[in-house]
Amino acid sequence: MTTPIRTRFAPSPTGNVHIGNIRAAIYNWLFARHEGGEFLLRIEDTDLERSTPQAVRTVLDSMDWLGLDHDGEVLYQSTQREKHLEIAERLLSTGHAYKQDKGGTGKGECVVFRMPGKDITYHDEVKGDLTKKAEDLKDFVIVRSDGSPVFHLGNVVDDITMGVTHVIRGDDHVENTFKHIAMYEAIGAPVPKFAHLPMIVNAQGKPYSKRDGDAYVGEFREKGFLPSALFNSLALLGWSPGDDREVMTRDELVAAFTLDRVRSAPSQLDMTKLLWMNGQHLKALSPEDCAAGCREAMQRQGLWNDAIDPAYFRAVIDCMGERIRLFTDLGDNAAFFFTEDYPYDEKSVRKRLLKEGALDILREELALLEALPDFTAAASDAALHAFAEKTGRGMGDLVHPLRVAVSGTGVGPGLFEMLEVMGRDRVLSRIRRTLSRFA
């Protein structure tokens, strides 16, 4: 029986989860699930200043949202302090570490790990064979003079404790890897496999900074993205299944994922393509889920009110169809469905309502719609076509003013479907209001 694969995600909770970071989590998760192994979670919360319960909550929420379920209990690094120090003692007694006052601020003695004085080589699962010469490897502090363990110590000891077999993490850790390998060997623990992921850069090809925005998981959620779409896009950023598939379900990604197909060049997340991807995933969503997502977004946007009839809401969703690419699209582009206080788009008004004869046509349409026995899309469609034929006008002349009158905008779903969804009362009163306003 072979050793089961075990990966981990070990974020230090800082209040936000960066997409580069969550992408590492996704790869760890994907790899573990593909191999039938375990995906563990460790919170590196030793920086008490930043590691607030709220910050931890954010990490957990982001993972939960993306469906990154972990196996076993969460290990909080702060609980492992004794173990870290115990190992440091052992390294001290075996000569792999020594105490030293490194001076400077005069803080007293700290524990320094002694590098073995030989070249270190390892096979990176994505970057290939990497070597660091002995002279480029310096001893480093593992326990501060105040007695607290340093990152390297905690990281390695915890990975050993957790039985991690594959360390999949960001590119910025490759230099650390040589130190870590030396520690595994000094401790006498099996050295795990390492895979280092290239970073995700911004449109300028630089590392993301706070100025770039759009880089935290929570922001994508607020903007109305679907977790499956973000997951899919991030999985494809630096990895591909090898065929031309792009829109993939979680299961398909799990089935296809291997570390040897991870690229080693940095890449940038294209928001436009992400938007497209979101639309693709939205198409696969049930109308109920789409409605729930849109409603939640509208609540965040402050556009929701409990007087909105659920059936009407569903009808609007169906009517909008593929025009919804983001949950926030409904509130952003179709709020007129839900309020009488909708704005009139200036350009559309000028072009379609204030056009010669447009308001006269609108008056006629009002009469036509009032007289409609059944207020259905088919009926209004037929009535307007008959009207067009009778007057020799093009449908465009009839449709545009009406659209602007009832929605305030020149773009939206098919007019007749829209009228039916809105219902006679709403439509007639909107036309009257428009007439009195612009006449």
Next chain:
RNA sequence: GACCCCAUCGUCUAGAGGUCAGGACAUCAGGUUUUCAUCCUGGUAACACGGGUUCGAUUCCCGUUGGGGUCGCCA
């Protein structure tokens, strides 16, 4: 500065010596449509540069250039 990593259309990528260098997003031109979106058809667009190796290099090697990472008693 030292050490290390990276380099295919604008972007994400396929490619592991011989391909018309493929796909997707974006873009452009048509078509469908009452608008927008969708959808359909077609087009523009890439192997950073210079040396090798080879009958033949996008692919292998070296160098150059460009980009990035790391050099803490941060993580």
